Amino acid sequence: MMDGAQPLGDVMEQIPAAYRGYILKFLEFLLAKSAAFRIGTPGADTDLQPVHESLLYLRSFVDDAAGAFRRFAAERILLAAGGYALHSALKTLACLGARRVGVLQTGEMWQPHELRTAFAELARWPDAGLDIVAAPDSTYTYVVQVADDAAAPFETLLAALPAARHLVAFAADGQLCALSGGDLGALPLRHGVAPLAPPDGLCAGATAAMICFDDLCGVRPLQQRRYLHFGLDGDVPMNSAGLYPLLPFDTGRAGAAGAIAVAARVEELASTPLSPLRAPVECTVEGSYLKLYTLDAYLPGQPGPVALVGAGMTRAQCLSGALLQLVAGQRHWFDHASADERAAVGAYLARLDAARRAVAPLRAVAPAFGSAQALSAREQYMVFCINATHGVPVQWADAALDAAAWPRCAVLRAGTALLYLPHAGTLGAAQREAGLLALYGTLWQGHHGGRDIVLADEPLQPGAPA
Numbered sequence: 001m002m003d004g005a006q007p008l009g010d011v012m013e014q015i016p017a018a019y020r021g022y023i024l025k026f027l028e029f030l031l032a033k034s035a036a037f038r039i040g041t042p043g044a045d046t047d048l049q050p051v052h053e054s055l056l057y058l059r060s061f062v063d064d065a066a067g068a069f070r071r072f073a074a075e076r077i078l079l080a081a082g083g084y085a086l087h088s089a090l091k092t093l094a095c096l097g098a099r100r101v102g103v104l105q106t107g108e109m110w111q112p113h114e115l116r117t118a119f120a121e122l123a124r125w126p127d128a129g130l131d132i133v134a135a136p137d138s139t140y141t142y143v144v145q146v147a148d149d150a151a152a153p154f155e156t157l158l159a160a161l162p163a164a165r166h167l168v169a170f171a172a173d174g175q176l177c178a179l180s181g182g183d184l185g186a187l188p189l190r191h192g193v194a195p196l197a198p199p200d201g202l203c204a205g206a207t208a209a210m211i212c213f214d215d216l217c218g219v220r221p222l223q224q225r226r227y228l229h230f231g232l233d234g235d236v237p238m239n240s241a242g243l244y245p246l247l248p249f250d251t252g253r254a255g256a257a258g259a260i261a262v263a264a265r266v267e268e269l270a271s272t273p274l275s276p277l278r279a280p281v282e283c284t285v286e287g288s289y290l291k292l293y294t295l296d297a298y299l300p301g302q303p304g305p306v307a308l309v310g311a312g313m314t315r316a317q318c319l320s321g322a323l324l325q326l327v328a329g330q331r332h333w334f335d336h337a338s339a340d341e342r343a344a345v346g347a348y349l350a351r352l353d354a355a356r357r358a359v360a361p362l363r364a365v366a367p368a369f370g371s372a373q374a375l376s377a378r379e380q381y382m383v384f385c386i387n388a389t390h391g392v393p394v395q396w397a398d399a400a401l402d403a404a405a406w407p408r409c410a411v412l413r414a415g416t417a418l419l420y421l422p423h424a425g426t427l428g429a430a431q432r433e434a435g436l437l438a439l440y441g442t443l444w445q446g447h448h449g450g451r452d453i454v455l456a457d458e459p460l461q462p463g464a465p466a
Contacts, residue, residue, distance in 0.1 A: 255339030
């Protein structure tokens with residue numbers, strides 16, 4: 001009965017009412033598995049037969065494939081690219097069914113007749129045409145920029161066509177990154193890289209054109225403050241990540257869509273190509289169980305990265321210490337990170353400011369230093385590592401503070417490095433250990449940029465060390 005000769009509504013009327021519910025559920029199952037497609041009127045998209053491959057692809061993602069394709073075809077697309085990326089992007093747009101494309105070539109690799117020939121060979125429409133332009137005009141509604149590297153002057157076209165939608169695609173850390181032009185300002189410092197090899201350029205151009213098609217057809221729209229990244233060598237599948245620029249703590253947002261708890265996902269954040277953090281580098285002294293990692297962070301307005309250092313018995317403890325150095329030393333945090341984590345960081349900074357005022361008298365008159373108090377085996381090992389690595393013993397002192405929250409303060413000295421540990425009368429083992437780790441990292445860093453006050457309540461809790 002359901003052979004396509006009759007409308008589905010008429011067929012359903014001929015099925016006994018007791019069975020219609022089962023049939024409808026089965027049809028919905030087929031639709032969900034893309035084994036059947038919902039078409040409003042038979043033959044409604046016969047005029048799109050030249051692009052039936054594109055329609056077949058769209059039917060796997062959207063209900064109205066014909067309507068989605070018509071939205072794509074209605075856009076006036078400007079392609080700004082050069083090299084092999086331009087050639088492959090142009091051919092991909094032609095193959096997908098673009099009717100009219102403008103090309104703004106960066107560089108001089110291709111002659112106009114070569115570009116027109118490449119487009120015409122794969123164009124799906126007799127009236128499809130290619131415009132090669134020297135400067136853009138306001139008739140273009142969608143702009144695709146594909147560049148060898150992130151240092152390309154994307155802002156030029158953004159300013160020239162402010163009413164158009166912009167897709168920016170560039171190579172970073174061996175991956176193609178694509179994002180909405182409006183999010184360019186949220187990127188950390190962008191660096192140039194060597195030009196792409198021909199195979200990578202071909203992959204970059206074709207992928208960027210496909211992202212443009214998906215975005216216009218509603219398959220995978222570019223989300224605000226998020227980006228897509230693809231491995232140009234094919235080893236890295238498509239992934240989506242959020243933009244988390246580092247900002248002065250007072251200017252960031254909290255709890256926005258896509259917010260994450262950074263301390264829990266720092267490894268994931270550092271592994272994405274547009275992260276303001278670079279991948280951690282281990283600098284552990286050979287033969288030592290006390291680990292040390294550096295973590296470069298890109299801060300706004302800085303010409304280069306800021307090196308953060310974290311020490312600990314585990315990698316997670318080291319990264320937590322490095323992030324805490326970002327908070328205490330640089331007073332920066334990640335835009336729209338988790339609201340709970342941001343609140344904890346804010347409370348920590350407030351207590352840190354109070355502690356700095358409280359320990360100010362100790363900075364002017366150093367207390368009398370002596371031997372260490374009773375230490376655990378772990379703490380004794382940390383003291384040994386400090387002495388063995390840097391050739392300086394750790395000395396301790398304890399002095400009174402004029403602060404209600406911290407009546408006492410322990411002071412640690414190793415060489416010229418000083419650390420202050422305000423406490424309520426009894427210095428806990430966790431705070432002593434955190435102080436020794438901070439001292440070790442400060443000495444390794446040359447006494448610059450490290451923490452000089454260690455509080456008991458740390459906002460970023462690392463995983464428990466083994």
